[in-house]
Amino acid sequence: MERSIVTLPIRRSLPAVILVALSTGASAQALRTGEQVYKETCFACHTTGIEKAPRFGDRKAWAPLIKEGQHVLTADAWLGVRAMPPKGGKPDLSLEEFARAVAYMARSSGGKWQDPDSAMMGRIRVEESKQLARRKAKP
Numbered sequence: 001m002e003r004s005i006v007t008l009p010i011r012r013s014l015p016a017v018i019l020v021a022l023s024t025g026a027s028a029q030a031l032r033t034g035e036q037v038y039k040e041t042c043f044a045c046h047t048t049g050i051e052k053a054p055r056f057g058d059r060k061a062w063a064p065l066i067k068e069g070q071h072v073l074t075a076d077a078w079l080g081v082r083a084m085p086p087k088g089g090k091p092d093l094s095l096e097e098f099a100r101a102v103a104y105m106a107r108s109s110g111g112k113w114q115d116p117d118s119a120m121m122g123r124i125r126v127e128e129s130k131q132l133a134r135r136k137a138k139p
Contacts, residue, residue: 034104034115037097041088046105051083054109062109070113070120074102075127079135099124 038046038056045053054061065073078098080086087093088101096116103113116124 031094031100032097034097034100034102037093037101038104041090041093042101042105045084053084054105056105057108059110062106062111066106066109066111066113070099070103070106070111070116071123071127073106074099074116074124075131077102078124078128079131095124095128096121 032040043056045051046056049055054065068076077084078087078095087098099116099121103111103115106113114120
């Protein structure tokens with residue numbers, strides 16, 4: 001499908017966001033909630049505890065993970081840890097949606113984590129880079 005640029009007279013009453021959307025054909029796709037991602041991706045392992053996955057709501061199993069910190073645990077899980085595959089086994093999952101699911105599971109187990117804001121997403125990305133470097137350095 002070929003797009004054409006729409007030329008409109010600029011009016012002060014027309015918000016810039018609408019102009020950008022019209023000129024680029026952009027549409028914002030809403031991110032899934034942590035609960036939605038959990039139900040679609042994480043549910044199978046974290047409900048059954050398969051391969052020692054910490055069960056949803058199990059405060060004892062999640063306590064040491066929560067202590068690691070939101071940015072550390074999220075980056076570690078995102079890259080794959082123990083029997084858990086990278087991105088929870090869902091390659092098209094975004095890091096932010098994944099982080100929301102981790103926060104959702106931590107909250108269900110006593111953590112005070114919030115859905116990640118831009119600052120937390122920055123910390124997660126920095127931690128991801130550090131962990132990737134450490135993993136590459138290991139023989």
